[in-house]
Amino acid sequence: MKASGSAGNAGRIVTLRDVAKLAGVSVATASKALNGQPQVRAETRTRVLAAAEQLSFFPNALAQGLIGQRTGTVGLLTSDLEGRFSIPILMGAEDAFGSGQTSVFLCDARGDAIRERHHLRALLSRRVDGLIVVGARPDTRPSLGRDLPVPVVYAYAPSDDPADLSLVTDNVGAGRMATGHLLDCGRRRIAHITGDPAYGAAQDRAKGTLDRLAEEGLELAGGQVWFGMWSEAWGRGATRMLLRRSPDVDAIFAGSDEIARGVLDVLHQEGIDVPSQVAVMGFDNWAILAANARPPLTTIDMNLELLGRLAAQRLFAAIDGTLGSGVESIACRLVTRDSTAPVG
Amino acid sequence: MKASGSAGNAGRIVTLRDVAKLAGVSVATASKALNGQPQVRAETRTRVLAAAEQLSFFPNALAQGLIGQRTGTVGLLTSDLEGRFSIPILMGAEDAFGSGQTSVFLCDARGDAIRERHHLRALLSRRVDGLIVVGARPDTRPSLGRDLPVPVVYAYAPSDDPADLSLVTDNVGAGRMATGHLLDCGRRRIAHITGDPAYGAAQDRAKGTLDRLAEEGLELAGGQVWFGMWSEAWGRGATRMLLRRSPDVDAIFAGSDEIARGVLDVLHQEGIDVPSQVAVMGFDNWAILAANARPPLTTIDMNLELLGRLAAQRLFAAIDGTLGSGVESIACRLVTRDSTAPVG
DNA sequence: TACGGTCCTGAAAACGTTTTCGGTCTCGGG
DNA sequence: CCCGAGACCGAAAACGTTTTCAGGACCGTA
Known part of the structure; x- marks a missing residue:
């Protein structure tokens, strides 16, 4: 039974020697013919190629790798x-x-x-x-x-x-880009709710946001970056706190699409319209979350x-x-x- | 500049010959020592091992693969x-x-x-x-x-x-399992909304569902399997049609978590409580969808x-x-x- | 001392390629 | 006829291992 079911192991593996023998040349010539080396007669080359084709030969990459300094x-x-x-x-x-x-x-x-x-x-x-x-x-x-x-x-x-x-x-640039977009939309009271502050990405995106706001002489709505967790639940919680502290916020930049979903959820509950009253942005462009949100989320794709x-x-x-x-x-x-x- | 920045290419690659030379033995002996072959004196083996360690030798898998019939x-x-x-x-x-x-x-x-x-x-x-x-x-x-x-x-x-x-x-089994669970919950008017009928998986899950229902002498609520697309939108549309045709449905088995999200959405809109009035099941156990749904979705994991x-x-x-x-x-x-x- | 045996070691072949180098053959020109 | 030049081909080495096999050293016994 040994290896009997083994996908019809089609005989011995065909090597360059077999090709050479069939073509009636040496392995050296066969090799040169197959690799397009110039020092082989056209007629010989076609004979070798035919033999290789007939035996459906392909070279052993291990042997090739052993010689050259490139394994591919x-x-x-x-x-x-x-x-x-x-x-x-x-x-x-x-x-x-x-x-x-x-x-x-x-x-x-x-x-x-x-x-x-x-x-x-x-x-x-x-x-x-x-x-x-x-x-x-x-x-x-x-x-x-x-x-x-x-x-x-x-x-x-x-x-x-x-x-x-x-x-x-480029997370700093992404923060700038997101904030720039919200500014372009005419928003001025922009908040930033994001994830775990231990993530450099969270810090960088926040930095980009703050930088861009500073260029306009603006400060963050809510008076701080809301660091927390990368979860929908945190998005909800932070939004509630934010609304209590700064009810006049007109844009929220979320550090992830998940967080943004939480943000949207609370805004809906509070009867706040998106985007007419508050614009919301996500991050990651995680299709299943961002595209299916209501309304579909503007977001940042990290490419x-x-x-x-x-x-x-x-x-x-x-x-x-x-x-x-x-x-x-x-x-x-x-x-x-x-x-x-x-x-x- | 050639390869200069190339991560400090640490000299020539060390081979078994180097190890053997350092240990003062032949390559054959070195090989046997490293591979735990018994026919080598303990003292020799430790000398070889030490040499290998010192040179931080590791064998060339290409050469090994070339010989044996196993490449790993x-x-x-x-x-x-x-x-x-x-x-x-x-x-x-x-x-x-x-x-x-x-x-x-x-x-x-x-x-x-x-x-x-x-x-x-x-x-x-x-x-x-x-x-x-x-x-x-x-x-x-x-x-x-x-x-x-x-x-x-x-x-x-x-x-x-x-x-x-x-x-x-085992999609048929999965359909049976899902339906069985809904039956265990005491549901009797069970509907099935699923995706593209061109997918064998959709057909199989439907078959499992119908089989299990037949065992109980039940038929599908809504009178048919609702084939459509693997999307949240189809989940919404099908649910509306279903509710119109069979307002007394008490369970919906969705062919995917996405569809289930659409189902939930419409049920909420219609003021129908989940799970007390209608139970809902998804499929795929796609964490981000199933676990974050409201309520979190019972679903099938394909393992x-x-x-x-x-x-x-x-x-x-x-x-x-x-x-x-x-x-x-x-x-x-x-x-x-x-x-x-x-x-x- | 001769001898069978055990234990260890090393030379060499093998794996399947590529590449170098020397050799043969042909051919044209002197 | 001789010679050099190409053009083409093949023998052999090389890559880094594993494995086989022969042989050397050593031992105890006869």
């Missing part, structure tokens, strides 16, 4: 596969590498440092050409170290070593797929020679829906 | 990375393989058949030990073929070739992570010899929250 593989080291942030990045990266020459090893460390070391060892032993490290949350994370034999690009969560190259969301694609491109460039360093910020994108509109 | 890699061929269904499966599989011996190649074919062929070729040329094919939607998909040199397990979307092994959600883990285990078994065939159904799990409760 990269490692994608994520800390949190279930997180909805790493997926688009991963997609973007996968997309950039394409089904061309490179294949991607996916490793999820589950946020565990030793599991990460394990995966790293495994990837290095498989001689990947490079690594992309995708963080679970947008905060600084420990570097993998400087003495790795391959280039590394950090995505979403920057490395704590400035000598590494990191690609991150995570783009970030992933760029990370892959930077890594390619690095494999071919040069790797920059420092932190590169990717601009966010404003997605306007119905929850914001000009006053009047 | 598997391919994960998904059709739809953004889909929220493939991710848990992928996690389960990644989890089962662990950070142990096996590494996972992730390939997203984007639902494109020729891209899939491309990926397949690439994976085979990398000599993966096996493949898991994850479908985008729970319907039959074309087999990769019988003459592959490695075992294949299909997950979520079954192969159209019964000789292949497929692991799928996708388990499915992924099982797929990986089946593949392992196949690599070691035997691969079954046919379709294996994975039972779903009832998640009770507040949207269903016994009558009275």
Whole structure:
């Protein structure tokens, strides 16, 4: 019964020797013919190609990788596969590498440092050409170290070593952008309800908001940034407090779409119309939440797929020679829906 | 500037020869010492191990794979990375393989058949030990073929070739389970609003529902299965029609959590209390939708992570010899929250 | 001292490619 | 006829391991 059901294991695996023999040439010539080397007669080449076709030969990438210094593989080291942030990045990266020459090893460390070391060892032993490290949350994370034999690009969560190259969301710019949009809508009494203050992203978005307001000589409605949690419940609670303290607020910028849903909920309960009385903005552009809200939420999209694609491109460039360093910020994108509109 | 920034490429890569030289033995002995072969003196072994440690040696997996018939890699061929269904499966599989011996190649074919062929070729040329094919939607998909040199397990979307092994959600059972739960709650006038009838999953869940009702001598409230689309809007529209036709309905089983949200919405608008007047069930256990609904949704979890883990285990078994065939159904799990409760 | 045995070690082959280098063949020109 | 130049091909080395097999050292026994 051994391996009998094993999908009809179609005989021995065909190797270059078989092709060469069938074509009546040496392996060397066969190799050159298949790789488009010039020093082989046209007639010979076609004979080899025909033989390869007939045997449906494809080269053993392991043997190729063993010789050259390129294996055509990269490692994608994520800390949190279930997180909805790493997926688009991963997609973007996968997309950039394409089904061309490179294949991607996916490793999820589950946020565990030793599991990460394990995966790293495994990837290095498989001689990947490079690594992309995708963080679970947008905060600084420990570097993998400087003495790795391959280039590394950090995505979403920057490395704590400035000598590494990191690609991150421009959260300060996003805060500015969101606030700018609300200002463009003619709002002047703008509040900001956001999540866990331990998240750098929360701090940065708040900073962008405050900066932009300061440029207009304005202050935050409610007198503070409402830090709390990344949950709908906190959005509700904070909104109630906010309304009590500053009933004249005319715009609320939420730190996430979830929070924004909570905000909308309380505004509805209070009979406050969105957007005519209060404009509401979310963050993340999480389709299922933002697009199905009532009214649909204006929000900020972090362009995570783009970030992933760029990370892959930077890594390619690095494999071919040069790797920059420092932190590169990717601009966010404003997605306007119905929850914001000009006053009047 | 060439490769100068390249993460401090720490000298030449250390190979077994280096270890052997440092330990003063041959590569053969070094290999045996590192691999725990018995025919090497203890003193020699420790010397080799020390040398390996000192040089921080790790073996080249390509060379190892070239020799043995096992590379310790598997391919994960998904059709739809953004889909929220493939991710848990992928996690389960990644989890089962662990950070142990096996590494996972992730390939997203984007639902494109020729891209899939491309990926397949690439994976085979990398000599993966096996493949898991994850479908985008729970319907039959074309087999990769019988003459592959490695075992294949299909997950979520079954192969159209019964000789292949497929692991799928037991949608009929899920329909039975949901309906059974509503019956347990004392409901008798149960309606079923679901999505696109072109989905086998929709048909199967409906079948399970009808079967279970028939066992009780009951018929579907509303007189039909309400097929439509997998959207909140359809949930709303269908509920309005249902209420017009059968105002006495006392339970609604929705084919997805999104549809269920639409159902809840209309029930609220009509002033119908959930669950005291009408019980509502969703499907998918999509946390952000189900848990944050008001009231939180009782729903069905497809156990996708388990499915992924099982797929990986089946593949392992196949690599070691035997691969079954046919379709294996994975039972779903009832998640009770507040949207269903016994009558009275 | 010879001998069978045990224990350990190393040389060499193998895996499937690519690449280098030397060789053969042809051909045209002197 | 000889020679140099191409053009084309194949032998062999290389990549880094594992594994097989032969042989050396050492021991105890006869």
